[in-house]
Amino acid sequence: MIAALKFIHIAGLTVWCAGLIALPVLLQGYGAPRHQPEFMRFRLLTHVGYAAVATPAAIVAVSAGTALIFAQQVYHPWLLAKLALVAGMVLVHAWLGHLIQMSGERRSPVRVHMPLLGLLLAVPLMAGVLWLVLAKPDLARIERLMPAILLQPQDRGL
Numbered sequence: 001m002i003a004a005l006k007f008i009h010i011a012g013l014t015v016w017c018a019g020l021i022a023l024p025v026l027l028q029g030y031g032a033p034r035h036q037p038e039f040m041r042f043r044l045l046t047h048v049g050y051a052a053v054a055t056p057a058a059i060v061a062v063s064a065g066t067a068l069i070f071a072q073q074v075y076h077p078w079l080l081a082k083l084a085l086v087a088g089m090v091l092v093h094a095w096l097g098h099l100i101q102m103s104g105e106r107r108s109p110v111r112v113h114m115p116l117l118g119l120l121l122a123v124p125l126m127a128g129v130l131w132l133v134l135a136k137p138d139l140a141r142i143e144r145l146m147p148a149i150l151l152q153p154q155d156r157g158l
Contacts, residue, residue, distance in 0.1 A: 012061030019054025020122040027115035077139035082132040
């Protein structure tokens with residue numbers, strides 16, 4: 001059961017991270033399509049990439065990750081830090097959706113720096129999540145700053 005959850009979580013996270021890298025590249029690469037067929041191709045790629053690939057992968061990754069937390073009963077400070085970085089990834093994901101929506105409504109190019117900013121925000125967040133999961137650092141200093149209720153299970157069933 002745990003192995004299957006880990007597989008689903010890692011697969012979802014891989015596809016989601018690929019989407020967080022590919023979507024800004026698509027937005028940046030297309031610029032302003034000049035003709036209707038180019039614009040239709042751009043809209044199809046960005047819309048399907050966001051709504052049918054990246055968003056479902058994000059939901060699968062977060063759901064499987066949440067299930068893993070409860071199945072393995074992992075309550076360590078590094079996990080809290082990881083969840084903060086994942087929340088940042090969710091915000092970047094939502095912002096990329098906003099940029100995709102803007103590019104479709106206005107038929108004008110998204111400002112040059114905006115997709116690159118999304119990429120510059122997403123990559124360090126993904127690297128931080130990977131580092132925290134692989135290194136599982138002892139964050140004892142942070143643990144002293146947190147309230148005790150965040151550091152231990154509350155034994156409250158659903």
